[in-house]
Amino acid sequence: MSKFAKKKDGEVPAVSTASLPDIVFMLLFFFMTVTVMKDSSLKVENILPNASEIKKLEKKDRVIYIYVGTPTKEYQKVFGTEPKIQLNDKFASPSEVGDYILMERAKKPQELQNVLTTALKVDKNAKMGLISDIKEELRKVNALKVNYTTYEGDAFRNLQ
Amino acid sequence: MARRAGAPEVSAGSMADIAFLLLIFFLVTTTIETDAGLDRMLPPIEPPDTDVVIKQKNIFQVNINKNGQLLADEELIDLKDLRSKAMAFLDNGGDGTCSYCQGTKNPESSDNPSKAIISLKNDRETKYSTYITVQNELVGAYNDLRNREAQRLYGRKFVDMEAEYLNPETPDDVKEELKEKVKKIQELFPQKLSEAETSSN
Numbered sequence: 001m002s003k004f005a006k007k008k009d010g011e012v013p014a015v016s017t018a019s020l021p022d023i024v025f026m027l028l029f030f031f032m033t034v035t036v037m038k039d040s041s042l043k044v045e046n047i048l049p050n051a052s053e054i055k056k057l058e059k060k061d062r063v064i065y066i067y068v069g070t071p072t073k074e075y076q077k078v079f080g081t082e083p084k085i086q087l088n089d090k091f092a093s094p095s096e097v098g099d100y101i102l103m104e105r106a107k108k109p110q111e112l113q114n115v116l117t118t119a120l121k122v123d124k125n126a127k128m129g130l131i132s133d134i135k136e137e138l139r140k141v142n143a144l145k146v147n148y149t150t151y152e153g154d155a156f157r158n159l160q
Numbered sequence: 161m162a163r164r165a166g167a168p169e170v171s172a173g174s175m176a177d178i179a180f181l182l183l184i185f186f187l188v189t190t191t192i193e194t195d196a197g198l199d200r201m202l203p204p205i206e207p208p209d210t211d212v213v214i215k216q217k218n219i220f221q222v223n224i225n226k227n228g229q230l231l232a233d234e235e236l237i238d239l240k241d242l243r244s245k246a247m248a249f250l251d252n253g254g255d256g257t258c259s260y261c262q263g264t265k266n267p268e269s270s271d272n273p274s275k276a277i278i279s280l281k282n283d284r285e286t287k288y289s290t291y292i293t294v295q296n297e298l299v300g301a302y303n304d305l306r307n308r309e310a311q312r313l314y315g316r317k318f319v320d321m322e323a324e325y326l327n328p329e330t331p332d333d334v335k336e337e338l339k340e341k342v343k344k345i346q347e348l349f350p351q352k353l354s355e356a357e358t359s360s361n
Contacts, residue, residue: 021172024179031186049289051296053303053319057195058328119195122288129284131291135355139205148292149197155296158289159228159239 044069044086049124050153057147062116064104064143066097068130069123083126085134094133098141105143121149124158198295203355218270220249220278224294226285239293246301250276250349260309260348273305277352298353305349310341318345 046069057063067086071079075091084091087100105113118138122131138146222242223231230237232245252269253261261273270276278298282291303319310318324330325338 017176021175021179024176024183028179028183028186031183031190035186035190049292051198051292053198053296053299054196055199055323055326057197058326063195117199119197121195124287124289124292126288127284128282128286128288128291131288132282132284135202139202142204144202144204145199146202147195147197147199148295149195150292152196155293156240158293 041089042067042072042086043075043089043091044071044084045123045125046121047124048121048149048151049155049158051148051150051155052153054150054152055147057117057119057149061108062112063147064101064116064118065121066100066118066134067121068126068134070125083123083130085130094130094137097134097137101138101141101143115145116143117145117147118143119147119149198292198299200295200353214275214277215271217254217268218275218277220246220270220276222246222278222280222294222298224280224282224286224290226283228287228290230294239290239297242294242297243301243304246278246298247305249278250301251305252276260312273349274347277354279354281355299351302349302351306345309348310345313345314341318342321345 044067046067068083069086070076070081070083071091079091085094085097086092087096092100101118105116108116120131120134135146138144221231221233225231230239230242232242233249237245248263249270250263250273251261252263253265253272254267254269255271256265258272263269280294280298306318310316310321314321321338322342325335325342330338
């Protein structure tokens with residue numbers, strides 16, 4: 001009987017927190033390795049349209065991004081409300097797209113330079129005129145592989 | 161003087177706090193999503209040397225005007241009907257050389273899927289979202305037909321096969337096998353989507 005009556009104070013022993021740093025570090029390393037820092041902040045409205053027949057854009061190192069949309073509130077005073085092209089961190093005109101693609105292409109390793117994709121992140125309210133100008137520029141510099149980046153969803157929702 | 165017994169131990173109690181701080185920082189800045197969208201190839205800039213003559217019946221003309229209205233083969237149609245229209249056109253097999261087609265074999269429509277071309281034209285004022293919807297429907301028409309053939313030949317969907325083929329985590333031997341199949345299906349219904357320069361009238 002005395003075997004069971006030993007615990008007189010009746011307190012639950014404290015849980016050891018010695019391994020807490022290890023657990024946290026494990027999580028930390030996970031997030032450190034999967035993190036991709038945003039390299040440019042968006043200066044344009046960028047609500048993408050929906051599409052259902054989409055393909056995933058694998059391998060981020062082979063992608064060049066072009067953003068199109070109306071400038072956000074803080075830039076509207078200077079740049080107006082017409083849709084604009086954003087390359088890296090600044091607004092650009094369609095004629096600058098070609099140079100930008102060539103510049104970005106030169107930055108990539110040699111073996112990737114022929115397999116690059118241009119991702120067009122275009123706001124759903126943009127007009128096709130601007131997109132056609134961009135497409136024309138892309139053709140001039142032989143960047144023929146494009147990806148119209150969209151959200152996954154029902155394409156008919158775009159029309160509302 | 162009395163010798164000290166070694167350096168005093170550093171307290172590790174705050175290590176967890178520091179680690180938590182870092183963890184929260186990376187948690188907040190992380191974006192794991194991968195982008196997805198419609199893949200398209202633009203036509204090269206130099207025109208082909210020889211003028212290719214294409215029969216009018218092998219071209220499926222799609223026009224989008226600035227109000228988002230759709231003209232397919234000189235007929236005003238609803239966007240919802242575009243996919244079935246395009247599929248009927250591609251799958252027609254008018255000259256009887258296409259053994260796998262299940263279309264109506266209308267002599268006024270396309271001869272063979274390998275000859276059928278969809279031509280997409282849009283206005284400068286057309287909204288981008290409308291354009292994407294149309295693109296989506298046309299790609300969808302091709303995918304539906306390819307799915308049908310893949311289902312018949314290999315018992316699974318084409319889009320699944322392609323996704324597995326493009327996935328970098330797929331082992332190489334599986335990839336090789338899929339490559340053949342994907343290529344074969346793609347040849348049955350080659351994607352011939354021409355985009356003319358936009359009109360600005």
